[in-house]
Amino acid sequence: MTIWKISIQNLRSKPFYTFLSVFSLALSIALLLGIQQLETSFKYQMENNLGDIDLVIGAKGSPLQLVLASVLHMDNPTGNIPYEDAKKVSKNPMIKSAVPISYGDNYKGYRIVGTTNEFANFYHAALEKGQAIKKSMEVILGHTVAEKLQLKIGDTFLSSHGLVDNDIEKHSESLKVVGIYKPTQKVIDRLIITNLESIWDVHHTEDEHEHEDEHGPGHEHKESHIGHPEDVYEGNEITSLLISFRNPSALLALPRRINKQTNMQAALPKYELDRLYKYTGVGVKTISWIAYMILVISCMTIFISLYKMVKEHAFDLALLRTYGASNFQLIRMVGYEGCIIGLLAFLLGILLSKMGLYFMFKIVETEYKQNMLHELPFTEFLQIGALVLIMILTSISLAIYPIIKMNISTILSHEK
């Protein structure tokens, strides 16, 4: 016989109350853990996806949209910019690397990005299999794409126009897989990389077919450009230009100049994301507050349950005192009850939050084609643990007050 055993038996003798206390506390813990992990994962994934990109230049419009579309590949592009203009900007000495990207097609929902070989450097992505792109209509797959679509080197496929999977606007020329990247846990994992020429070729060829009857022979795009030298592409457009700087001082000067002097806009991904967090932060805060409220309420449930036990079982407790139990032993008995509830709730809470997030991310994963779950840092985990512990200890110390004040003699003679 130990005090632990008595505490456990006490809890088992009132299963409904115990379940209610454990469950409501677990729910608030799950909510707190879940929301924290969600926020951490979200921020981590966003910032991780930025890679080494310091600045993005694209068509005028919403800077947030430009960042979401061209850096995180989550939104539609703001428009196109002339490749010539982008090239001029690239010559700025403050720029370490400037990579043009052009997109507008997808294959089964995965975006096809036309760019240069430098694009992979932003994400430190190395080839796992195959080789670099040598000519138009060759592609390298991000790791997730290859895995999910079961594509191998040498496979060919037809891309669809637009950013959403569809069978109606299929292009007629097939793309050939020449390489697959190693996993990076960054946005490149879910992209299909090709060169700029592939994108232009696909669209020019289609322009040609579409407009053949209207314009007849002599239309500027009447020939297929596959394999043609680069000067043929003069006058072409790209979607945006991704830039990394040599040193951070350029962060202020260059965007201002571009926004003032050119027809393009420059957006700082980090700044735009911070703005985004401010919008989404309201939601996170609201849910956090709800979770804290539930935490307080569930701790009150525990307090009431313990207090009720102490009050209703006052005679039992007084009886234990006549058995030779000290006040401290009775306090421990109540304390252990609270601790068992807290521990069970914490374990159940972790389980609930893990399960909840798992299913949530299953849905998000299919939508964004990327595993976004990121483990909660241990310190945050501890913080929530400590908060719950403090709340439980408070409930316990309030509940044991009647024990300290207990007059055994009065209780025994009154309940006789």
Next chain:
Amino acid sequence: MVQTDNLTFHYKKKEYTFRFPNISLKNQENLLILGKSGIGKTTLLHLLAGLLKPVSGTIIINGAPINRLSHSHLDTFRGQNIGMVFQKNHAIRSLNVFDNLQARLFFGRKSISKPSIDDLLEQLDLSDFKKSKVNELSEGQLQRLGFALSVIHNPQVILADEPTSSLDDENCKMVMDLLINQAKRTHANLIVITHDHRIKPLFSKAITL
């Protein structure tokens, strides 16, 4: 051995001060304390159990001045040497019969072998209810469990508060037999407070408050 000297007690909210006659019991001597209700019988019993502290006077049980013991020593002393029997019997509701006895021994810091516990249960006809919950017991079984709980640790002093007032003659005799025999077996002092005159003939020593 129980001895009191000039014992007085005063409840905070009441004007009246209880003054108790001196008690002097040798080993194995039993005592009956009679008196009307409100005269302070239970108060005296609780003083002897160390549940209340006297305003003045001394209580010596087996050589220990219990009115001068510290809280923790008093708890230990009570657990080891005193067994209390109540008019209505209570046990810890969340524990079964056997665990109640185990808890009694645990808090009294006494270790009794399992066969001895079984013996006692056998003697009280509770063997079949070893694993029963307290609220599954009948009134009579509960009464016997209460008795078992007061004596399982072989106390030196058994204090009984109106143990028979709600019982019929038959049960009254049974309970008193159990108490007196147990006291004899372990060489303990039995002190019973009551206004039940049926049990008066069983005691050689009696005081009236």
